Amino acid sequence: MREVTCPACGAIVEAETDDELLEGARAHTWDAHRYKIPDEHVLDAAGDQQA
Structure with a gap:
């Protein structure tokens, strides 16, 4: 997870x-904040968690 x-x-x-995480993060940041989050920000924030 x-x-x-x-x-x-x-x-x-x-x-x-990772693909689902990126999709979810993009949807949240756009819907809630009208911000297009860079993929690398999401993946960096997830760190070394198991995919």
């Missing part, structure tokens, strides 16, 4: 794969 926390609002995005 991969997970990131939105630094702006504290929302948690969870996913089984």
